[in-house]
Amino acid sequence: MFKKILIANRGEIAIRIIRACKELGIATVAVHSTADEHSLHVRFADESVCIGPPESEKSYLNVPSIISAAEVTDADAIHPGYGFLAENAAFAEVCQSCKISFIGPSPDHIHRMGQKSNARELAKSAGAPVIPGSQGTLQSTEEALSIADEIKYPVMLKASAGGGGRGMRIVQSAPQLASALEIVRSEAGSAFGDSSIYLEKYIEDPKHIEIQIMADSHGNVMSLGDRDCSIQRRHQKLIEETPSPQLSESSREEISGHAVALARQIGYKSLGTVEFLYDKNGDYYFIEMNTRIQVEHTVTECVTGLDLVKEQIRIASGEKLRFTQDDIRIHGHSIECRINAEDPYKFTPNPGIITGLNIPGGPGIRVDTALYVESEVMPHYESLVAKLIVHGIDRAEALAKMNRALSEFHIGGIKTTIPLHLDILGSEEFLSGHYHTGSLERLLLRI
Amino acid sequence: MFKKILIANRGEIAIRIIRACKELGIATVAVHSTADEHSLHVRFADESVCIGPPESEKSYLNVPSIISAAEVTDADAIHPGYGFLAENAAFAEVCQSCKISFIGPSPDHIHRMGQKSNARELAKSAGAPVIPGSQGTLQSTEEALSIADEIKYPVMLKASAGGGGRGMRIVQSAPQLASALEIVRSEAGSAFGDSSIYLEKYIEDPKHIEIQIMADSHGNVMSLGDRDCSIQRRHQKLIEETPSPQLSESSREEISGHAVALARQIGYKSLGTVEFLYDKNGDYYFIEMNTRIQVEHTVTECVTGLDLVKEQIRIASGEKLRFTQDDIRIHGHSIECRINAEDPYKFTPNPGIITGLNIPGGPGIRVDTALYVESEVMPHYESLVAKLIVHGIDRAEALAKMNRALSEFHIGGIKTTIPLHLDILGSEEFLSGHYHTGSLERLLLRI
């Protein structure tokens, strides 16, 4: 086991990792920018090193500074948390070359899963369904028509060079396809200087379902169940829950099976999350794999009773998993609300000084935060300031707990997403469980 | 189900009950003394009524004021919490006569279990072992000698009118008995004006083991496992854990069986705790039954996943338990540390204003407290200011979590028992699990 771990992150996830280390008896080194000198993660760690100015590029993304900090403190491993360097294959490689263990998968796995088209091919070859569409870019209108006929309408035309919602068009039926193709092609040409186009099936109002997997370096791979992360705004998750209120037990097992098969086929070793879109017909499609610990790992911890960060550290140190798939039992229901320092309806960041703080408590409540009274929420970093997680015997109890806990949660001095969470929890769509990735945007129009 | 519950208590337990009510959708009324006007339980409740001046006798123990508060707010039930009026049979009777449901057992059960000699006879007749000794007071030295011979030395001589550790003497062997009897008899005569004496077996260094039971008004009685509450100072519990680290599975079942049999025999309906002494030989003896929710109910909640306060409310409203004994599963291990506003080594109360507060968080941590920054810990009330509860997959993880959480827990402005808890958790005796009701006092001599 490692003797000392450097945590190359800040905020709640840095504290989360320090807590796991303390419970494992491992010494910790916090790194921080000059702006984070008084942060809780610096106070909670055994040692701390200032690695640069407030800007992330010069501090939390500053590879030489972080490696140097590990070297001068004799840390034998680095935990990257999420964001920052967590899925940076080059950083993982530098760690390796400096004989510092990177707590995560191999650089090669990070690299292969980081390239989305590559990840899609890997998933396909491991037998997972992927969104059907053209093999590469479209050569002709006839090809587009024949593929669309095969995969059924509606389909989506996408500019290869597009992204962030630009250079896309949904086509509902064959007669519209030819002209839509012309339009997207010319848009793409003028917008991106590349008029190549591909076509895939358009998934209407899907759920975002992800499977938490865990694999050690002794060939053991297992699934820790699903998470429903469909409450999103601009692809940012806001509420996550497990088990998904809509998935049948058989779909859950089937999807989990694909996630495990993918990890097994590529020889993956660490925690990982395999993400799927799940549509109204119960069909599902692999979209990507995240090779890091995720913000929402907490709900999986609540229902499995496992400490995923500890397991991640144990796996990185070469230990064998101490249990098998059969030992994993899901108890009750868990929901997480991400409390962001944002205007709850405009979503504009709202940094500031915390003037008051009341953290909810009692049975089934977990809070992960780096806030304290008079701490500063800074504009340099992401706006997530607290995670509120509840665990109930069933979804109804978890919902009641979340409502209760949100009503107790007071963060003075900044605007937060707490009022929005109460709105979402009060919406019929959320209560029914039949919500999807478009639900929040539509709810916002009604508020 | 009740529509509105008045909580006849203050501090963390009042908040605990308000939380349960909120999650059940029941409106709440807080009552408070003038000193508690700004207390968190007043803020969290839907309504509040000031019932008297700071002194407990004139406020939280003021029956007419509390009943009147329930009447003017149209509360249909009263939850007494623990302490104050929780085991006051007369209060439960007044509630009954005013058509307000008392959330607890019947006045008769409170009354019968409140009289210790009566409770002992009930337990005996239900087949539970009680501490062997004389039937009533001793008539002669010969009688004492013959009983002591039968139950084996060491024995304890106790003045009938004694209490609080006075008028007691341990006798190790027969030759000492006659003279000890003379001494205790004359001490008792001069100290209490009553020289009657009784004799019972002296239980050396026992564990305090208690069984949480739950019984509805439909004849269902079940055990929710044991708690080991042996870390005590002057009969005040300081740390509780479940499952007891020393009990074998078979003893646990046997003792639980006695607790359930007692509750069933007397037709008990509510939550209850049956307390036993467990000696070095594995023998155990009923000592008393508590007819209220207990401070340490939290650890049972962690390992069973149940919300005991909700169950208690459901039972009082006449609902049937929704599960059977077979549905109860114990998951992992849970420990509670009572954080008191006291000098940790002198145990003198230490009221004051809270100047800073950092509440531990992360996985497996639960905190129940009424503290907030600038709140006042008052000399009028008991010194318990927070309960820190951890839940781990096993005792080792729970211990690591408790150490970690205690190190994060900062309460500025008052002295607390936090440093003492760290000492206890670091002691070999506690770590081994082989501690007993005398362990803490001995540990304190070494610190």
Add this chain to the structure above:
Amino acid sequence: MNLSEIKKLIRIFENSGIAEIEVEQEGLRVLMKKEARIERQIVHIQPEASIAPEASITPEASITPEPPVAKTASSSSSAPMAGTAESSGKATAGGHIVKAPMVGTFFRAPSPTSPPFVEEGDIVRPGQSLCVIEAMKLMNEIESDVEGRVVSIFPENGKPVEFDMPLFEIEPR
């Protein structure tokens, strides 16, 4: 008073209807003003008043635990008590206050058909009944402890009152 207390005072001041506040205590003087065009009412508190316990804004008041959480709208609106912050604030401004010695329902008359014990403007003597508070089906007569003129009657007839709530203001004579 330290910075965090000043900060609190600012918030209290902001949320108040007053335009200016000056607090002086043990060599510390704090003066705050709001822009004149917004506020009309000006309350000036003398240094003496700021130390007197009756004053609504005192150094102590600024330390008073502020709500760590706000009550929900529904909760405050459903509060059943007859007295309000205004009435008790008003109460503290003037004469002798008779407070509720118990929780119960406030009645101005011994029975629904009787006339009230007292009206505003009446002169009362010590021991004279002012009202009854019904608690647990018992009618408890509340008597005046001073001689004077009834200036205000705070609770409405038939409304619940809690312990220590101002019932009457009496101008002693």
Add this chain to the structure above:
Amino acid sequence: MNLSEIKKLIRIFENSGIAEIEVEQEGLRVLMKKEARIERQIVHIQPEASIAPEASITPEASITPEPPVAKTASSSSSAPMAGTAESSGKATAGGHIVKAPMVGTFFRAPSPTSPPFVEEGDIVRPGQSLCVIEAMKLMNEIESDVEGRVVSIFPENGKPVEFDMPLFEIEPR
């Protein structure tokens, strides 16, 4: 009240809705006003009190961002960094400070057998090497950015330094 407390008060005032604040204590008077719409703060500090550290009116602890938790004894003793609060405090009192631009190990000489780049009392010119910081096996030479006399060298040879830590104090000339 010291400068950092005034800075904090400014921030509190800025974020408040009030237009003016005046704080006076033990010879120190602070007056701040917001101008209609422009939102500018004017700080008047009486000269004799502003700089003197003894003008501080409140216990330091009540203002300084108070650590919500104390570090354990073991943690602070195991802190590996060469610089201390004292040294950086000392550093800011006097001349020009050369700070560490990166994390690494501080060496006063280019190799173990070479003489140090500079000694206290030496005169240095802009661009002259002062030390090396080893980071990721690379020796990074740190140069002086001013001309002057080396007054202090803060870290010990061979000890780790973190970003922004004072390395040298140079009296410019």
